[in-house]
Amino acid sequence: GIQVEQSPPDLILQEGANSTLRCNFSDSVNNLQWFHQNPWGQLINLFYIPSGTKQNGRLSATTVATERYSLLYISSSQTTDSGVYFCAVERGGRGSTLGRLYFGRGTQLTVWP
Amino acid sequence: NAGVTQTPKFRILKIGQSMTLQCTQDMNHNYMYWYRQDPGMGLKLIYYSVGAGITDKGEVPNGYNVSRSTTEDFPLRLELAAPSQTSVYFCASSWGGKQETQYFGPGTRLLVL
Numbered sequence: 645g646i647q648v649e650q651s652p653p654d655l656i657l658q659e660g661a662n663s664t665l666r667c668n669f670s671d672s673v674n675n676l677q678w679f680h681q682n683p684w685g686q687l688i689n690l691f692y693i694p695s696g697t698k699q700n701g702r703l704s705a706t707t708v709a710t711e712r713y714s715l716l717y718i719s720s721s722q723t724t725d726s727g728v729y730f731c732a733v734e735r736g737g738r739g740s741t742l743g744r745l746y747f748g749r750g751t752q753l754t755v756w757p
Numbered sequence: 758n759a760g761v762t763q764t765p766k767f768r769i770l771k772i773g774q775s776m777t778l779q780c781t782q783d784m785n786h787n788y789m790y791w792y793r794q795d796p797g798m799g800l801k802l803i804y805y806s807v808g809a810g811i812t813d814k815g816e817v818p819n820g821y822n823v824s825r826s827t828t829e830d831f832p833l834r835l836e837l838a839a840p841s842q843t844s845v846y847f848c849a850s851s852w853g854g855k856q857e858t859q860y861f862g863p864g865t866r867l868l869v870l
Contacts, residue, residue, distance in 0.1 A: 677858065689858055
């Protein structure tokens with residue numbers, strides 16, 4: 645498979661702070677998604693971003709496919725941002741496998757009021 | 758649209774018992790997936806399906822079976838439950854396979870004692 649490493653594993657912030665989460669991957673990809681798993685376990689898709697930059701409100705993401713990493717930015721964090729953030733990738737090129745996503749172990753974010 | 762629904766939400770099984778985890782999507786998606794999430798880990802793919810009547814193994818298929826008789830339903834069967842199958846199970850779907858956003862159900866928490 646493809647290796648996906650996320651950092652940091654844990655992040656504690658005060659409300660209003662900004663943060664950057666990183667995802668490194670070991671091979672070329674044609675699909676990269678960021679997910680937020682809320683404290684109730686629900687997985688919410690944040691971004692589909694195999695390359696380039698996207699923004700959605702206080703969240704933005706950038707993927708530099710040639711250097712095999714992606715960044716998720718959270719600005720002005722709120723307590724509702726707490727949870728686990730996962731990066732998931734699908735291997736690209738000749739190794740592409742029909743939507744099979746490989747997940748990192750996630751970043752546990754805790755935002756205090 | 759209800760999206761992806763899963764039943765039951767929570768189940769306790771004894772070793773050796775069998776059960777079926779149900780998954781239904783109402784988005785007319787062709788592709789469906791089953792993942793498991795162990796504590797502190799990312800998700801791992803168990804099985805996936807590219808359409809009715811077509812299924813294939815993922816990373817961790819041992820101890821599980823699937824079927825896909827309709828576009829909407831993708832049940833996951835555990836024949837002889839083992840403690841190693843204690844996990845949270847997520848079903849997901851996408852319209853296509855490669856390079857598509859996957860949408861996740863709320864999960865089924867399974868405890869095998």
